[in-house]
Amino acid sequence: MKSELLAALLVTFGLSVNATAAPETYIIDSKHTMPRFSYSHFGYSTQLSKFDKTSGKIVFDKETKQGSVDVTIQTTSVNTGYALFNEHIQSEDFFNTAKYPTATFTSNKLNFNGDKLSSMDGTLTIKGISKPVTFTVTSFLCMPHPMAKKDACGVNATAVVKRSDFNMGKHVPYVSDDVTIDIPVEAIKE
Template sequence: MTNPSNFSGIYDLDTAHSSVGFTVRHAMVTKVRGEFTDFTATLTANQENPADSKVEATVVTGSVDTRNEDRDAHIKGEDFFDVEKFPQMTFASASFDVDASGNGTVTGDLTIKGTTKPVTLDVETFGVEEDPFGNTRLGFEASTTINRKDFGIDFDAPLNSGGALVGEKIAIEIEGSGIKRA
């Protein structure tokens, strides 16, 4: 960590330098990657007592982008996110099990399509640094894997081989750059 004394504090995710992405198996033989382009998150970090840290995040489901307009339209529809009825998904931390450097796990409640389930994110923190504009930045990565059916996303298109067009497991990957509030 570059400057541990600046680690504690409230950080807002810098969406211009962060990403919320996912990967899912397609036709059982390849992967499709996508991201969400509209999201917010706030991290309250407590370096001295990491268990007192918390994070809250919101993702606009209609901002999904898989670089294919037809697929994105299908994902936004009732078979997947049903963005008209469920315009957001949220995450609220329940516990932090991280060391003083911010590495470990964060468990919390993920809500997608009105269904809330606990998930655990593996978190790696890369440090704190002041940028050339005077902002204190905290860099991190977080990842987890969920089963989409646990959240009511149960679209199935069977393949002749017995598999499904869209895999059930979704890998979620977050690259984050938080800016400390003044």
């Protein structure tokens, strides 16, 4: 009787251990992750630029809804659509890519509204200056990737920051201080 009870407890315990999810690591797919930024140009138009090289990872525990996000953007890969302006925006007045070739966003605080990821609180670092930033999540999905044949997660997130907070305030207020950052990310499980 005791051995049957012990066996039943072990089976129950073993099943509950196996049923508990663990954090999973997803590596950012640089071909489908292109952070963008937009700003008002003298009030005439909203200009949109992107970065072509991004890396990083997402660690996510589906059961506990906890995890982390690490994104590294190669600021030297800025793409404004115009080669001369790409060089200008990499100057000391703006990204200063000679001294700061990367920008990063790191988060250890994922905020859920029920089962829906609603925002990520973290730290944005540009030109060596780190500021707390909350990215609002507009979509989030984890599922098997139909082509990679592995689990994958995707997220679209947006935030508005002041470029002057990152020592990039040249031409304010003519060119807006507020910059909208959009980060579409796709990441595939290791």
